[in-house]
Amino acid sequence: MIPASEFTGFRFPPEVIVLAVRWYLRYALSYRDVEELLTERGLTVDHVTVYRWVQRFTPLLIDAARPCRHTPGDRWFVDETYVKVAGRWIYLYRAVDQDSQVIDVLASEHRDLAAARRFFTRALSHGRRPIEVTTDKAASYPRLLDELLPAAHHVDARRANNRIESDHSQLKTRLRPIRGLKRIRSAQTVSSGHAFVQNIRRGHYALGLDTDPHLRLSAAFTELALAV
Known part of the structure; x- marks a missing residue:
């Protein structure tokens, strides 16, 4: 049928x-x-x-x-940005590779080890284990990377994450006209959809x-x- x-x-x-x-x-x-x-x-x-x-x-x-979809590259840049949902700020975990492919997006009410683990579990499902991961200095990342990616080189130097921070601005430009997201599910859908569109336009x-x-x-x- x-x-x-x-x-x-x-x-x-x-x-x-x-x-x-x-x-x-x-x-x-x-x-x-x-x-x-x-x-x-x-x-x-x-x-x-x-x-x-x-x-x-x-x-x-x-x-x-x-x-x-093309397999992501082996150098990842990971960071969190903020989105307002129902009047409250939530966290949006995002990662891009060295070719500016958005690897994944996760909306979360919390910025902690559990949320970071959920994000990396999703990101790793796309078929590539990175050899280098650049993050901010959040305390959860060293422990998590030792657990999930022990062979990867972890970089958290100041300004090393400019690539993902610059990519955040494109998402923020897209979200600006929205008159307030009401649900985390909506934030997840729109931010994932925006990443999807960006990846297609970039040839990924x-x-x-x-x-x-x-x-x-x-x-x-x-x-x-x-x-x-």
Whole structure:
């Protein structure tokens, strides 16, 4: 039997849904902005519907693209930044490699050993054990790296982590128009989706490679819509 598409039962066709999701993840737009852009194209979609599409289909698109993802590099830069959720600041663990591929993202209420372990467990599932890991001076990292990556060289020198700190700023630019995230799950979805889009645009997926770089993201989402 042919498995049913995840788009089955939705009033709008897959092309409209993935377009809305792509716009939201790629550009500094609010859900209401996406609603307005769709209205200009003759499509009446409530901003709450756009929110539901983003929350539902972003993880599905990321999973569908997993076989096409390039293996991360062997030098990792790990750091945490802050995101406000329901009026409270939470931590966002992020890592990039030497080629600026975003390895993974994890939203957490706490900045401790348990959260760092969850993050590294997720990051290591992408198929590469790094030979060098650069972090800030958080006390949890030396103990955790000795446990999970004893052979890796740990760097925590001042300013050694500028690569990931610079990458944080691109995510912050994307989050600025959002009128407050309400749930940690939303923060996880949007930040993971942003990383996913950045990785496609930077050529870290075997998707849309035969198209103009400016059209790579659009071509990739069109391919993925057929696999969801």
